[in-house]
Amino acid sequence: MSVSVNLPLNSRGKLASSLPAEQLAEITELFENRLEGHSLDAPFYTDPAIFKIDMHAIFGQHWIFAASVAELPEPGDYVTVDYGPYSLIVLRNDEGGVNVLHNVCRHRGARVLTESTGSTGNLVCGYHSWTYSPEGNLIHASAPGETKFDKSCFGLKRAHGREYAGLIFVCMADEPPADFEETAKIFEPYLAPHDLPKTKVAYQQNIIEEANWKLVMENNRECYHCDGHPELACSLFPTWGLTEGLVPAHLEEVWDRNTQAQAALEKRCQRYGIPYEVFEELDTRVAGIRISRESLDGDGESFSPDGHRLSKKLLGDLRDFRLGRCSMHLQPNSWFHFLSDHVVTFAVFPINEHQTLVRTTWLVADDAVEGDDYDLEKLTHTWKQTNLQDKAFVELCQAGANSPVYEPGPYMKSEYQVEAFINWYVQRVQEHLA
Template identity: 45%
Template sequence: MKANDLLNVRHANLADARIAMTELLENRRPNYSLDAPLYNDPHMFRLDMEEVFQKQWLFVGMTSEIPKKGDYFTIEVGQNPILVLRDGEGNVNAFHNTCRHRGSLICTEHRGKVANLVCPYHQWTYDLKGNLLFAGTEMNEGFDLKQHGLQAAHCKTAGGFIFVCLGKEQPEDEFDDFLATLETYMEPYQVENTKLAAESHMYERANWKLVLENNRECYHCNASHPELLNSLLEWDDTNDPRAPQEFHDHYNEQAAQWDAEGIPHLHQSFGEKQRNRMVRMPLKKGTHVMTMDGKHASKKLLGRIKNSQLGSMRILHLPNSWNHMQSDHFIVFRVLPISAQETMVTTKWFVHKDAVEGVDYDSDNLRHVWDATNEQDKVLGERNQLGINSIGYQPGPYSETYEFGVINFLDWYADTMLKGLK
């Protein structure tokens, strides 16, 4: 078969997949899980990548990971390698990590520091703003350096969070409102005065939506997460319909202390189906942070924080991040799809930049609860995927009380996909 014929077949398959996905999403039963192809079909996965991960704002990392000029990190969004770095003016920029000469990767390491960006293939050289500085003497006289700078990706920061959008145009939504509130809610932590203390990359044999679904409910927590429930209250937020009066009394007591210190805590949500959300939640009485004993993981509190019982400020950003901000450290989670049934979950722990490992904090203690929880969730997600792959699978009902977060997520996903597919 000739190349053009193969291309036509590929396009035909995608066109068929668009029609099939539209039909599945338009006819899906409300408050039920999705049909199997939406969790395991490669063509529908590609549509997920095109309509969600190549068009929506994605969380990629924290500004304190690249504190100085020339610091960078790289990520892969499907088949799209991305480079995030800080320029000489202190701005955070994002570029497609592909040389304008013949497309080679420019930065091949996960993290690093550069004076300029030099492609290792033919030494084309770019500055930290993506401008092409050098292309050798072999190019013809009419070659214009200015026309061959790196392809930029949209990049925004707020409260120390870095978001990237790979689309030609930025989505028209309430994202900037979310960023403004995120800036306010993150102010007490002074993220620029933190540092990355630990990082894990967990490969999970499950569709990215199953990873998010699992995160959006704690229905499974009692049976699966003993370490996490040493400190975490299972209620999703202050509006959780399951929460008893005892919880509200505990929250009100803690909130009075937060108000006295000027610490934001009220539930805030933005976008359709609470796509972006933040709320400060107390931890169990007597615990300070998410460690096995509930005691501090680091001796140095973050930013201007004085009250060690700050609970956890939970920040959700669909499609790929959830986060826990605490008094002495914070934890961020990033989800990036690999294939229809493979996902990379990255977890990062941050502490005060002056905290010394072995003196102020112990990495094993810092990581223990969420390392265990991540591994438990991996098992759950992979079992979920195996069951969905069965010919016996049929979409099942969600609990509107225990799994309302999952319902919100899938409603957002379905609405987003249908808008893109039409």
């Protein structure tokens, strides 16, 4: 579903005029001189002006993963999504579609909805009770003595919303990137067997990481650091991202085991008609993507100490628990794991140049019963621990970027997806600044 957008703050002219010409020229030069194959210069991670550009050029122009359909199962259900200076209301409407509204009252700018999630009929601002329909139309505003007040001129501003394979995306650009439709056609067949509309939220975790959002994304795009994830390494092969010739001696046995498990997984996928091939265009399309189905260690079923299933309920029409994980990366703010027994979604929402909210959501079959079909602590344990470890890693990097002696270091060959993310980011910002 799409709704109209009216967001003058995103215009290039507004962005250019909001920064001094000399400062904008310096920043433009930083992008032009970026050293390929290396981490970014410190200002990319520390400068409020560059963060402001990121909010305009990336989060103000591109499709952002906001939520799953499991978070909005019924009409009137909503989530609020905040990043940088923006706040959006993502609302399930009576027709089953999604309305995306700016969470800014048209009277004096108060937040209309203050909870992160909930259910509502009309939207009522708590300041002066201006009341809006789920479509954002102003339907009530007491205006004593006002004879020329036209309510039709003061509806909530809208943004674009799209729903694909149970995932909800938002975009604030006047004209959103057109190729997202093609990217959705790529990932929909991979996700369809998991049937996200028939899932429910088991748990959601919000972590604020004291680091720039790009450091959070860089950390996710490689497994060079995966020795620091002991809980995850029980099921996720720590050789992820490696190829023949790059495997260190201490991981050779793991590599062989992974190779055998992947071959067995691909045979099962062929038997069930489930796509598994790697599709990767992280920086060669505007809506960058990487997706594949990959084997897990142990029993090969889920993120547990022995790889055994964590929920007794299969998702969708899947007929086998031992189907590894479908892993998907989307630029610029999300990654996902789709397993036979549950799904984990990750969304990154920048707060400022040195703080980022990471939202992790665990989904299970909508008829799964906590305590009978799954143990919530066991279901969430691996990624809760991994998230805390990643938080520590990216905060170390932020501390380094703040140091006067920091300079960009080279990415290793196994970190090629980090380079792809940074290359995508630089291309998009340069297009916007141009």
